[in-house]
Amino acid sequence: MPKLSIIAAIAAHNAIGKNNQLLCHISEDLQRFKQLTLNHTVIMGRNTFLSLPKGALPKRKNIVVTTQSLQFPGCLVAHTLEEALQLCEEEEEIFIIGGSSLYHQTINQADKLYLTYIYAPFEADAFFPTLDSAQWHTTFSEDHPETDVNPYHFSFINYERND
Numbered sequence: 001m002p003k004l005s006i007i008a009a010i011a012a013h014n015a016i017g018k019n020n021q022l023l024c025h026i027s028e029d030l031q032r033f034k035q036l037t038l039n040h041t042v043i044m045g046r047n048t049f050l051s052l053p054k055g056a057l058p059k060r061k062n063i064v065v066t067t068q069s070l071q072f073p074g075c076l077v078a079h080t081l082e083e084a085l086q087l088c089e090e091e092e093e094i095f096i097i098g099g100s101s102l103y104h105q106t107i108n109q110a111d112k113l114y115l116t117y118i119y120a121p122f123e124a125d126a127f128f129p130t131l132d133s134a135q136w137h138t139t140f141s142e143d144h145p146e147t148d149v150n151p152y153h154f155s156f157i158n159y160e161r162n163d
């Protein structure tokens with residue numbers, strides 16, 4: 001069984017998106033996302049796929065879940081989450097990359113969370129589920145104060161599920 005990981009960037013009040021877009025772009029966060037997910041499988045909801053500026057993410061197996069009979073260039077399509085997971089049974093670690101709907105459906109089965117907390121409020125219409133702190137312990141934490149190039153204070157925090 002592959003390890004199921006969630007990766008997300010979360011602003012104040014669990015906000016993650018607005019009008020099917022990310023709330024902000026932090027280059028270090030985008031680099032970390034790429035470094036962690038490269039050569040792995042990423043699973044996303046249809047809305048998240050449609051939000052990607054260049055479509056399928058290169059050098060990754062992209063799986064899009066939708067209830068509809070649709071095709072997406074460079075992607076495998078799954079019609080249920082179970083079907084998506086079955087497409088990666090041989091893999092070591094797979095990444096749920098959003099959006100809100102996918103995060104809510106997988107938070108209780110995920111093994112690992114790679115979260116970026118952005119300490120700023122944004123107007124939002126998409127949210128990450130509230131973490132049950134009894135279920136998780138921190139395995140990594142790295143703070144990034146705001147700088148001239150990056151106006152946001154953020155932290156990378158990884159969690160693993162308690163046994």
Ligand SMILES: NC(=O)c1ccc[n+]([C@@H]2O[C@H](COP(=O)([O-])OP(=O)(O)OC[C@H]3O[C@@H](n4cnc5c(N)ncnc54)[C@H](OP(=O)(O)O)[C@@H]3O)[C@@H](O)[C@H]2O)c1
Binds near residue numbers: 018
């Ligand atoms: N901050 C972050 O890290 C981050 C990351 C990714 C996305 N986001 C943001 O999240 C927002 C999008 O979230 P969202 O909840 O609207 O959309 P989403 O989770 O990306 O996609 C939802 C769609 O996926 C399909 N779907 C979901 N669960 C399914 C299932 N079990 N079986 C089959 N199909 C399923 C459905 O498509 P059909 O309607 O076609 O059936 C559903 O309408 C955007 O604002 C985006 O920018 C943020």
